[in-house]
Amino acid sequence: MKAKVQVFLKPGVLDVQGKAVEAALHGLGWADVSGVRVGRTIEFDLTETDAAKAEAEVKAMCDKLLANTVIESYRVEIA
């Protein structure tokens, strides 16, 4: 199965990278852009064929390695 994990800073946490991108876009003339958030996406293949088991496995990976759950939240998609 294919797994896709999206990791973002939690809403209350200042996203400096997002602020920098927003300032750069404004500087280039796109003044209508707001609320920029930058996160990371991790995609990979799993040999597990059961979607529920795969999701549980990927969530465990997120908690242990892929996300810093103190300041980051994650979304898991299995396909």
Added chain:
Amino acid sequence: MKAKVQVFLKPGVLDVQGKAVEAALHGLGWADVSGVRVGRTIEFDLTETDAAKAEAEVKAMCDKLLANTVIESYRVEIA
């Protein structure tokens, strides 16, 4: 409208961050993981209300700032 941009290294380009994550996951006991690719996601709000115009605008942003099109490809989602 909400825009979501996903930027990944092109298939032929070595993804060192992905390789590092893959090695770490194998080290933690998830041996069934393969083909890890790490990309970034940029989410933001646009005041533009026409989906086609918004998409064209976001693609221009990608070409100019958000992605390095020599080594990276991007996907745009407008919602």
